[in-house]
Amino acid sequence: MNKMKFFKDGLSYLSFNIFIFLIINIYLFSLNSLKSNYDDILYLDLIISLFYIAFIFIRYVKYKRNYDMLYNLLKNEQIIESEAIKGDTLEESFIKEVINRNKNFMNNKSKKYEEALKEMEEYISRWVHEIKLPISALNIILDRIDDIELNNSIKNQVEKINSLVSSVLYGSRLTSLHEDIFIKEEKLKDIIEKSIRNNAFFLIKNKIDVKLDNLNQNIYTDSKWMIYVADQIISNAIKYCSDVKKIEFSSYDEENCVVLNIKDYGIGIKKEDIKRIFDKGFTGINGRNKIYKSTGMGLYFSKRALDKLGHKIEANSKENEFTEFKVYFYKISDYLNVTKM
Structure with missing residues (x-):
């Protein structure tokens, strides 16, 4: 005092x-x-x-x-509760009343915002599922187009739309991620292979070679969200690829965790940008030029999802040589300790 x-x-x-x-x-x-x-x-x-x-x-x-x-x-x-005021004088009673009224006001206001946010999430979720119907219809129509160049051109745009729609859905769910997590034992290889299939069109279109090594590991995670994170990393690897068109996936054991390593040999990330790539809206020098258009939200959403899942992510890169992401999956005993923190 x-x-x-x-x-x-x-x-x-x-x-x-x-x-x-x-x-x-x-x-x-x-x-x-x-x-x-x-x-x-x-x-x-x-x-x-x-x-x-x-x-x-x-x-x-x-x-x-x-x-x-x-x-x-x-x-x-x-946070200040009225119980912090010990006395019963007129002044102290007045302070208690102000605190209680402000608390009730903020609780009501917060409840209204939560309800509005939940309604928006439900609307986005319905919209995403509805728009996937015409996207699926477009894919069926594409099978009837004999012109290979036209077919690939339309398919390219449809896949971009599909990717953006998925990003909208997962971005909206991040606000209530604690309600949308189901942690269980998963096969790391299954998660990576599903993500590769999600990005198959662009991987084939850009002639990018994919190498899998030692992924027969069991991890504790939410497969849905982990696939989303892998999609974002693969999407960036495709977007910023160079002459060496290759993405490598591997894993190894550490003392208390399994480490997933994803490495590409694209244009890399500048040294001054590497510490900020998980910041909201950060695009860096590469993302601001006319060739590589970026929103700066993919890695931001990925980091938020991994934080909620209790997984750590690290990034390392050398410009014009490689970019490497490491995701740490804690083993069951250590994972329970981390999620309680």
């Missing part, structure tokens, strides 16, 4: 009391009948001053006891 602030707040009260004290003393000294008793007046002044100092000290102790917790909560930017 700040002592100076306490005395500063009571300065007007102290000044008023000193003023009254001086008036009384001037009056007493001016009385002729008390001229021979100056020592008694000074002694009385001393007694009153001591009592007043004791009163101020007791008031400060009470003030500190009642408001010290509140002050520390404010200082540490923590």
Whole structure:
């Protein structure tokens, strides 16, 4: 508790009391009948001053006891509950009432926002499922087009639409990810192969070679979200590929986890950008040019999903040589410890 602030707040009260004290003393000294008793007046002044100092000290102790917790909560930017106010004075009752009213107001406001957000998520989810019907219809129609160049051109755009629609769906679900997670034992190879199939058209179109090595590992994760993360990494590898068209998937054991390693040999990431690639909306120098169009949201969403799943991700890159992502899947005992943190 700040002592100076306490005395500063009571300065007007102290000044008023000193003023009254001086008036009384001037009056007493001016009385002729008390001229021979100056020592008694000074002694009385001393007694009153001591009592007043004791009163101020007791008031400060009470003030500190009642408001010290509140002050520390404010200082540490923590949530303040009315229980933090210990006293029952008019001032303290007023503070309690303000805190309770603000709490009720914010709870009601938060509830309205949550309901609106949930409605929007449900709408997006319905919209995504509805738009997938015409996308599927377009794929059927494409089978009837004999012109290979035209077929590939339309197929390219349809696959881009399909990828963007999936991103919208998963992006909307991230706001309530805790309700959409189901952790269980999965085969790492199955997850990677599913993601490769999701991106098969663009991998084949760009003639990118895919190499799988030592993926026969069991991990604890949510396969749906892990496939989404792998899709984002593969999509970036395709987008920023170079003359060496290759993506390598491998895994290995560490002391308390299984590590998935995804490495491509594309244009790489500049050294000054590598620490920011998981930031919201960050596109870097590569993502801002006219060749590689990027929203800067794919890796941001991936990092958020992995954080919720309890998985760690690291990125390493050397410009014009390679980009490498490592995802750490904790083994069951360590995973339970991590998710409780």
